[in-house]
Amino acid sequence: MKLNNQSIIQGTYLPPGDKSISHRIVILTGQAIGKSEISNLLEGEDVINTINAMKLFGVNIKKKGDKYIIFGLPAGGLFQPNKTIDFGNSGTGIRLISGLVSSNNIYAKLIGDHSLSQRPMKRVTKHLSRIGAVIKLKKGSYPPISLKGTGKAIPLTFDITIPSAQIKSAIMLSALNTIGTVKIKEKNSTRDHTENMLKSMGYNIKVRENTKYRFIEMRNNKEIKTINYNVPGDPSSAAFLITAACLKPNSNLIVKNILFNKTRIGFIKTLRSMGGNIKVIRKRKIHNEFIADLLIKQRKNLNPTILESFEIPLQIDEIPILSIAASFANGLTVFKGLKELTFKESNRLELIHENLKKIGVKTKIKNFDLYIYGNYDLKKGAAVIKHDNDHRILMSFFIANMICKKNNIIKDKSCVKTSYPTFFKDISEFSN
Numbered sequence: 001m002k003l004n005n006q007s008i009i010q011g012t013y014l015p016p017g018d019k020s021i022s023h024r025i026v027i028l029t030g031q032a033i034g035k036s037e038i039s040n041l042l043e044g045e046d047v048i049n050t051i052n053a054m055k056l057f058g059v060n061i062k063k064k065g066d067k068y069i070i071f072g073l074p075a076g077g078l079f080q081p082n083k084t085i086d087f088g089n090s091g092t093g094i095r096l097i098s099g100l101v102s103s104n105n106i107y108a109k110l111i112g113d114h115s116l117s118q119r120p121m122k123r124v125t126k127h128l129s130r131i132g133a134v135i136k137l138k139k140g141s142y143p144p145i146s147l148k149g150t151g152k153a154i155p156l157t158f159d160i161t162i163p164s165a166q167i168k169s170a171i172m173l174s175a176l177n178t179i180g181t182v183k184i185k186e187k188n189s190t191r192d193h194t195e196n197m198l199k200s201m202g203y204n205i206k207v208r209e210n211t212k213y214r215f216i217e218m219r220n221n222k223e224i225k226t227i228n229y230n231v232p233g234d235p236s237s238a239a240f241l242i243t244a245a246c247l248k249p250n251s252n253l254i255v256k257n258i259l260f261n262k263t264r265i266g267f268i269k270t271l272r273s274m275g276g277n278i279k280v281i282r283k284r285k286i287h288n289e290f291i292a293d294l295l296i297k298q299r300k301n302l303n304p305t306i307l308e309s310f311e312i313p314l315q316i317d318e319i320p321i322l323s324i325a326a327s328f329a330n331g332l333t334v335f336k337g338l339k340e341l342t343f344k345e346s347n348r349l350e351l352i353h354e355n356l357k358k359i360g361v362k363t364k365i366k367n368f369d370l371y372i373y374g375n376y377d378l379k380k381g382a383a384v385i386k387h388d389n390d391h392r393i394l395m396s397f398f399i400a401n402m403i404c405k406k407n408n409i410i411k412d413k414s415c416v417k418t419s420y421p422t423f424f425k426d427i428s429e430f431s432n
């Protein structure tokens with residue numbers, strides 16, 4: 001593969017606020033009595049929808065300068081919303097809020113866009129029904145979710161077998177208004193921001209883990225305290241420019257204030273194992289989350305790699321951009337066990353495969369394993385990328401075009417607003 005080395009990725013880059021943390025800080029400060037101040041909140045459409053949902057439950061949220069000021073209600077104190085709540089494209093929003101509502105004595109109807117209306121909800125609602133919530137789904141599986149919460153949630157032990165932070169967090173949010181001890185056993189650990197945030201907010205939560213499981217115990221005998229929180233940069237959004245900087249010859253990129261939680265930086269480990277030169281230049285811990293500054297220097301081409309299934313959950317959102325990295329690495333890369341990728345904003349496994357073929361990369365799927373034969377000559381361009389309005393698919397193939405200056409066509413780029421509204425601005429600023 002001939003890389004375009006006329007332009008490089010360079011500069012000092014501050015990624016936008018982390019999406020997972022932004023959802024959670026809005027929800028949890030909305031359940032802390034008093035005033036919390038949030039800065040660097042991601043103003044993507046997904047998070048805006050969560051803000052609107054919390055407002056419909058009676059939480060007072062105002063923007064003052066570049067900060068959000070949130071006056072929370074006590075756990076169990078949500079008001080009856082006076083209309084249907086629309087979560088747009090956001091699986092995190094609809095699933096986390098389902099958990100929150102399930103232990104409040106209110107009724108809510110939760111809907112989403114075309115993509116969200118085809119995503120599985122039973123994986124969450126089957127747990128929430130056990131505490132006493134009454135839930136109906138379209139065709140028994142999909143949104144709209146019609147949810148009558150219970151004011152007397154039963155404290156239970158939950159066993160989660162699908163690796164999903166959304167399932168875990170939905171149950172944890174239901175526990176905020178459950179009297180007694182709620183226990184969760186998670187197979188494969190997933191992103192743990194809900195746990196970290198609750199600890200920072202003085203809640204009674206215990207977490208322990210071994211190599212196989214993570215155990216969480218929650219008791220709602222202590223209130224959630226207000227907090228002032230500066231949302232760190234989103235590694236999943238930064239992954240696009242970081243990968244581009246690992247690929248474009250002679251790039252030099254400094255990334256500031258990026259969330260460096262071990263459950264989120266699997267892709268950095270993967271890029272390093274492919275020969276990517278990524279150095280941590282400063283690391284600190286704030287509110288139980290690690291945050292770092294990074295330096296990326298490109299001096300040689302990437303090598304292929306193999307990811308085993310157990311490594312996937314901690315980099316599930318970065319598989320699309322890692323597929324682009326693999327396309328430019330000399331040899332065969334295999335990403336194993338990608339079933340969960342078929343349940344995202346689109347069937348990402350199919351779309352990655354289809355688009356890689358379109359741009360001239362040899363690839364195959366076998367039993368949810370993705371094979372990518374890197375370093376094949378890309379076609380001349382002009383393939384129309386099929387993104388089905390999936391933000392991460394669109395951004396990944398935009399980077400592919402940019403790396404070797406191809407003019408594959410990407411129509412309707414508006415879906416970047418779900419997670420990364422400033423994507424194109426950042427690309428033009430750091431790609432010279």
Ligand code: S3P
Nearest residue numbers: 020092163164165166167316317
């Ligand atoms: C998220 C969890 C993951 C991830 C999503 C954000 C979260 O989804 O893909 O982008 O903030 O909890 P799953 O829980 O479905 O794996």
